Amino acid sequence: xxxxxxxxxxxxxxxxxxxxxxxxxxxxxxxxxxxxxxxxxxxxxxxxxxxxxxxxxxxxxxxxxxxxxxxxxxxxxxxxxxxxxxxxxxxxxxxxxxxxxxxxxxxxxxxxxxxxxxxxxxxxxxxxxxxxxxxxxxxxxxxxxxxxxxxxxxxxxxxxxxxxxxxxxxxxxxxxxxxxxxxxxxxxxxxxxxxxxxxxxxxxxxxxxxxxxxxxxxxxxxxxxxxxxxxxxxxxxxxxxxxxxxxxxxxxxxxxxxxxxxxxxxxxxxxxxxxxxxxxxxxxxxxxxxxxxxxxxxxxxxxxxxxxxxxxxxxxxxxxxxxxxxxxxxxxxxxxxxxxxxxxxxxxxxxxxxxxxxxxxxxxxxxxxxxxxxxx
Amino acid sequence: xxxxxxxxxxxxxxxxxxxxxxxxxxxxxxxxxxxxxxxxxxxxxxxxxxxxxxxxxxxxxxxxxxxxxxxxxxxxxxxxxxxxxxxxxxxxxxxxxxxxxxxxxxxxxxxxxxxxxxxxxxxxxxxxxxxxxxxxxxxxxxxxxxxxxxxxxxxxxxxxxxxxxxxxxxxxxxxxxxxxxxxxxxxxxxxxxxxxxxxxxxxxxxxxxxxxxxxxxxxxxxxxxxxxxxxxxxxxxxxxxxxxxxxxxxxxxxxxxxxxxxxxxxxxxxxxxxxxxxxxxxxxxxxxxxxxxxxxxxxxxxxxxxxxxxxxxxxxxx
Numbered sequence: 001x002x003x004x005x006x007x008x009x010x011x012x013x014x015x016x017x018x019x020x021x022x023x024x025x026x027x028x029x030x031x032x033x034x035x036x037x038x039x040x041x042x043x044x045x046x047x048x049x050x051x052x053x054x055x056x057x058x059x060x061x062x063x064x065x066x067x068x069x070x071x072x073x074x075x076x077x078x079x080x081x082x083x084x085x086x087x088x089x090x091x092x093x094x095x096x097x098x099x100x101x102x103x104x105x106x107x108x109x110x111x112x113x114x115x116x117x118x119x120x121x122x123x124x125x126x127x128x129x130x131x132x133x134x135x136x137x138x139x140x141x142x143x144x145x146x147x148x149x150x151x152x153x154x155x156x157x158x159x160x161x162x163x164x165x166x167x168x169x170x171x172x173x174x175x176x177x178x179x180x181x182x183x184x185x186x187x188x189x190x191x192x193x194x195x196x197x198x199x200x201x202x203x204x205x206x207x208x209x210x211x212x213x214x215x216x217x218x219x220x221x222x223x224x225x226x227x228x229x230x231x232x233x234x235x236x237x238x239x240x241x242x243x244x245x246x247x248x249x250x251x252x253x254x255x256x257x258x259x260x261x262x263x264x265x266x267x268x269x270x271x272x273x274x275x276x277x278x279x280x281x282x283x284x285x286x287x288x289x290x291x292x293x294x295x296x297x298x299x300x301x302x303x304x305x306x307x308x309x310x311x312x313x314x315x316x317x318x319x320x321x322x323x324x325x326x327x328x329x330x331x332x333x334x335x336x337x338x339x340x341x342x343x344x345x346x347x348x349x350x351x352x353x354x355x356x357x358x359x360x361x362x363x364x365x366x367x368x369x370x371x372x373x374x375x376x
Numbered sequence: 377x378x379x380x381x382x383x384x385x386x387x388x389x390x391x392x393x394x395x396x397x398x399x400x401x402x403x404x405x406x407x408x409x410x411x412x413x414x415x416x417x418x419x420x421x422x423x424x425x426x427x428x429x430x431x432x433x434x435x436x437x438x439x440x441x442x443x444x445x446x447x448x449x450x451x452x453x454x455x456x457x458x459x460x461x462x463x464x465x466x467x468x469x470x471x472x473x474x475x476x477x478x479x480x481x482x483x484x485x486x487x488x489x490x491x492x493x494x495x496x497x498x499x500x501x502x503x504x505x506x507x508x509x510x511x512x513x514x515x516x517x518x519x520x521x522x523x524x525x526x527x528x529x530x531x532x533x534x535x536x537x538x539x540x541x542x543x544x545x546x547x548x549x550x551x552x553x554x555x556x557x558x559x560x561x562x563x564x565x566x567x568x569x570x571x572x573x574x575x576x577x578x579x580x581x582x583x584x585x586x587x588x589x590x591x592x593x594x595x596x597x598x599x600x601x602x603x604x605x606x607x608x609x610x611x612x613x614x615x616x617x618x619x620x621x622x623x624x625x626x627x628x629x630x631x632x633x634x635x636x637x638x639x640x641x642x643x644x645x646x647x648x649x650x651x652x653x654x655x656x657x658x659x660x661x662x663x664x665x666x667x668x669x670x671x672x673x674x675x676x677x678x679x680x681x682x683x684x685x686x687x688x689x690x691x692x693x694x
Contacts, residue, residue, distance in 0.1 A: 043566030118505035128508040170498030285595030332565035
């Protein structure tokens with residue numbers, strides 16, 4: 001069956017169920033990127049249902065290496081109990097228990113504990129039926145327990161949670177939490193824990209694309225000043241990230257812009273004022289200059305000639321920018337329906353020299369890539 | 377001790393006595409129900425030894441629903457930390473055999489304790505699952521409240537049920553304009569085609585107004601909103617809602633249309649007043665002399681006091 005924009009949710013469910021029966025995890029993983037045609041023109045709600053159902057399937061079909069970044073992304077940044085719980089279940093399909101994944105589960109626990117929900121993976125859609133109901137927090141704890149000693153690094157954090165009287169857990173959850181800590185807080189057989197290691201996805205694109213391909217794209221900055229991308233970035237090393245002001249996930253656009261502001265300070269501290277810093281909106285039809293400016297100022301971004309927020313003019317221009325940066329974003333009815341975190345470093349020759357995507361970028365790694373671009 | 381302090385302590389003591397008397401009256405089975413219900417209103421929330429007495433009334437099937445509901449209501453403060461009591465309230469909410477008065481109080485108190493109750497936070501999944509069940513029950517009040525509370529949580533199931541009702545009136549639980557207002561708690565692209573369809577082919581004028589108002593999230597609806605705002609055959613309220621929604625998507629175009637309408641002789645004066653109000657509060661663009669001069673003329677010519685006062689407000693701002 002070929003999946004596409006016209007596939008109904010019922011057809012999609014049948015296809016996933018078939019993949020589950022055949023343990024065809026690779027086919028499931030192949031549809032996860034935001035730009036998959038299946039996701040085109042679907043709203044956020046529908047995408048949440050679809051992605052959650054696919055992610056949860058890896059628990060039984062097996063978690064292939066190609067899906068791991070998507071699972072970790074959801075654990076690190078997801079705020080919806082359904083998809084976060086699905087990602088936690090997915091990890092239980094991994095062939096090995098990886099110590100570096102434990103902090104992601106702890107993060108997921110923090111992300112959803114205050115707004116956990118009753119969810120089910122037994123059927124595709126949420127219903128008012130209790131059958132097969134689980135909870136996001138319980139799924140995360142089950143995965144931590146499944147990891148056993150490989151999750152030992154987070155045992156002290158879990159113990160602290162357990163000791164907090166105001167932790168948002170009922171008695172049943174506290175009992176599960178206590179049992180989970182007992183499961184993992186035992187010596188690991190071969191201590192290969194390395195939780196400081198960043199799992200941020202850094203790509204070194206080999207594409208021959210140059211800024212020249214989008215240099216003529218016109219944009220308006222946060223003050224309403226019109227500029228072409230070539231005028232702003234041409235001949236400079238540039239840090240370019242993406243956001244939109246009506247993003248509802250505080251771990252994504254809001255955090256991206258706050259972290260970009262922190263990065264901006266470090267760049268300035270290194271005396272690299274000639275490095276261009278830009279955040280482009282995914283949603284130029286909605287994000288007016290005034291909205292972009294307010295959004296940036298409230299997140300301590302300092303606007304200057306080398307540091308701007310930009311909205312490109314026109315849909316075709318947006319498409320060209322999207323293709324150039326290979327953006328992980330999809331739209332429905334002109335509204336962003338899903339996107340990943342992404343930051344690119346452009347070299348002085350206009351080539352993308354490094355791309356950080358999906359997981360929170362590591363500031364030191366970004367600065368190292370900027371240094372490489374400046375020297376190369 | 378100062379006189380002031382003594383007076384305040386005396387007042388506190390009098391209040392304490394008054395409450396103690398009210399609590400005694402509420403728990404007195406020898407009194408008639410009206411007296412006990414009146415006493416409940418002066419009892420505040422129950423503490424210490426009063427709690428088991430209140431629970432006994434809640435559990436008493438021979439007590440009237442209103443008396444049981446009053447006892448339940450008086451346990452509100454306990455929900456902040458008593459997990460077993462929260463679970464008991466949720467069970468009452470789920471029990472279709474219990475009187476609706478009791479279930480409505482259980483629902484209101486559970487919802488009110490969403491903030492600041494650690495016990496409620498732990499049982500949130502169970503509470504949300506109960507709300508979803510209420511949607512399918514026959515009681516309109518319970519269903520309406522459940523939908524509202526679920527939409528405050530941006531609930532996928534509730535949203536789907538509301539959209540189903542808007543797309544197929546046979547599946548509707550609520551008037552379409554109310555359903556749209558609830559959906560507006562979390563408008564995503566999933567709802568946009570439905571809103572556009574209602575704006576073009578409305579089941580009622582109120583539904584159309586709500587649909588147009590909420591198309592402010594949809595950049596592709598800018599032409600529809602501009603056309604509606606400019607259409608002299610439309611009701612002034614619809615034109616105003618469209619212009620304000622357009623301002624969210626395309627402030628420049630909205631400003632231009634609002635100005636055209638304010639300056640046009642044929643425009644209804646109440647609409648002009650509403651548009652000026654919107655421009656005064658939504659638009660940060662500096663005032664220009666030509667518009668101000670036109671408004672001064674308009675203020676002299678109009679009989680509408682609303683328009684006169686809006687012109688005064690608008691022109692007084694820099």
